[in-house]
Amino acid sequence: MKKFQVARVSLCAAAVAVIAASTTSAAAADDPFLIVSGTVHCVDNTYTLTVPAKKIQSGTSSYYFLDGASPTEATRIGSEQPLQPGQDATADWTPTTSGTHRLWMRGNQSGGAAIVIGPQAVEVVDTAPAGADCAADSTGGAGNGSPIGSISAG
Incomplete structure (x- = not known):
């Protein structure tokens, strides 16, 4: 059960990193x-x-x-x-x-x-x-x- 929780947390962290990176590049073009x-x-x-x-x-x-x-x-x-x-x-x-x-x-x-x-x-x-x-x-x-x-x- 712990392996599943760790994998799920890692997947969520990766998704947040992708969203943050795409938001940053869009903001950089305007600013x-x-x-x-x-x-x-x-x-x-x-x-x-x-x-x-x-x-x-x-x-x-x-x-x-x-x-x-x-x-x-x-x-x-x-x-x-x-x-x-x-x-x-x-x-x-x-x-x-x-x-x-x-x-x-x-x-x-x-x-x-x-x-x-x-x-x-x-x-x-x-x-x-x-x-x-x-x-x-x-x-x-x-x-x-x-x-x-x-x-x-x-």
Whole structure:
């Protein structure tokens, strides 16, 4: 009888995990981690990158953004900035090449631990298509960048 109860509990736990995972991915699409201003992104135009404070792990004391295939193979955007609790992480980004850019935010914590948020894929064009504008004044380009667990500082 105990074997049956254990199996039933395990099956219920698995069902809850599947429901939680599907709910999380749906919420992530509506509530992005890394937001890029503008809807059309053009070379040599400046856009604002933002990670809302509610998406940043508690204990993060500084951050910087990256542009590249992975956090370890990326170019830093701007400099490392201090971060106060409740503060959004932001930076200005001016892409200099067209193509797909993968954007990341790295947050540093005391003791050498780090969090990485991203990637957010952004397509950059040389010039805006007819009827479109490269302006950064509208918020858009939000994607489903997701947090990657803590990694050691590098």
